[in-house]
Amino acid sequence: MDSRKLTTRVWSSLSSGLLCSAPLFVLLGLGFFGPLALVILYSVQPRGSFSPFGTPTLENYRDIIEQAFYLSFGWSLLLAIISTTILLIICYPLALALKRYSGAMADILTLLVVAPLFVAENIRLQGWVLFFDKGGFLDGGLNHLFGFGPGSLVNNVPSIVFGMVYVYLPFMLFPILLGLSNVPADVREAALDLGANKWRIFRDIEIPLAMPGILIGSLLCFVISLGAFSEAKFLGKGVIVTIAQDIESAFTFGQNWPRGSALAVLLIILAGTAVFFAMRKIDLNKVLGTR
């Protein structure tokens, strides 16, 4: 009798869980797994084919290896690593400050970080182009005032990195903030009381306890900057080509869907590997406080 009661209980909790997550499964099926399957299918079609159901071939992958696509992969990877590192260095102290200043000060800082998200990324990046370009706001203004200016500060790799750091800042800041909220003030004080200095508290207590948030932020920033596109296009103006730009031109300008799909599959594998290794170290339940 008891065991039957238990089974029904388990079933009802299971089914309510299933019911609640059903919209998510539908969304994932339609919006993620479907397109993913299609992309994989296209990636093994003959060059320039527009049907996903031709004879499977690996020629697109061979083309990618033979032609110099590794360059754009390399740039994307390098840009992702550099911008994620810079974001970590900027956001950690910023998150600490946000946590320390409660009340109005924290609200203002949060607003400053969030407000740009209300404007489309492309428009914001174009704004920076107008600001940094030769004869733009900065150069033109300085020229007008002092008779000389720095010239164009765009069309180079550092400006691309700047754009990525600027656009992805919230994606690093808020996960770190969440991570830091897992460091109770009294645990920090206990360490101090037991003789730990500031450096030790940082290394032994703060970083390990905030690590899930730090990892999630880094992962988010790494994966989205791996697929970055607009920064290189607008601020870099073609000085380098990222993998996302290659994919775009394969689909549009090149009219070669199978090649674009094969590039996309490789990018997904790259990002997927990063996610896999990071997720092994993160206990999501702990971060979100569900356990």
Place this chain on the structure above:
Amino acid sequence: MPAEPIMELRGVDKYFGNLAAVNQITLAFEEGEFFTLVGPSGSGKTTLLRMLAGMDKPTRGDILLRGERINDRPANWRPTCMVFQSLALFPHMTVGQNVEYPLKCRGTSPSERKKRASRCLELSHLPISYYDRPVTTCSGGERQRVALARALAFDPEILFFDEPLSAIDYRLRKTLEKEIKDIQRETKKTFVYITHSLEEAMVMSDRIGVMRDGGLAQIGSPHEIYSNPVNRFVSEFMGEVNSIAVKRHEGGELWCESLGATITPPSVLDESFSQGTLMIRPENMHLVNPGEARSTNVFSGELFNEYVLGSRIQFQIRCNSDTFLVERLREAGMPKSGDQISFGWSPEDSMLFPE
């Protein structure tokens, strides 16, 4: 000449904005004593302890360690250690790593660390098999012991405790109270303990300080404070008590309006006394048998409730608009609910607080 106190507070204030959380406290701890601070929640106990441990600075006044002013010395430079109300264990470490942390900060070698950690686990009654367990898998009582072992590993000159047992069930709390007291006897260290529970304070302490609104209402041995409270607040805080509003009456007697009777005071009344509260502990009240010849401080009323407290029994007696508590040893032939009974007390067992 008494020995120099190990730690001393001189006129210490702590303000949070306009609120005086700690107000003009002067107090000295003797080497090796078990001192307990009791007081209702919000009376400033935690604030006081945080200043002693070095986590907060006094707004005014001095804190001295063996005669040396240490106001500005941070917590990690003080030979003191605190067991937090929340315990504040390191959740990402094992029991062993938690206990060894203070030794690690000091650069003790791993083998020496493990030796000391084992000794401290033993002192706080944790089996050595817990050494490698993640601290998050420990129960409430075990965590309590880990926190204690960690503080002992630090080997402080003074140990502070901020209501460490408040979240633990009654029976385990009793056990841990005794263990903490035993550890204090064994290590001969100075313990400064905070609690809002009078019972805890009575069981463990050599001396008790009663706090109220940021100040110290009274300092003394448990017995002194219980039997000679300096004011009504302390008297009520230290346990159940019968209180009667009284006025001065002719012939050196007191007059109680609600009972409509005269009462003999505990001692000759002060010249200045006009009115106040008379307090008698329930265990100092007695029942008066019908034939017994007693003249003063005897009243009668209806027994309307009785509580058995182990070997003792407590009667609730209604007398006009007042309710009195009388606590006696349980024996045969005691009155029952509904009985009309007489009760009273010896004048010297009552306490009079003028208003």
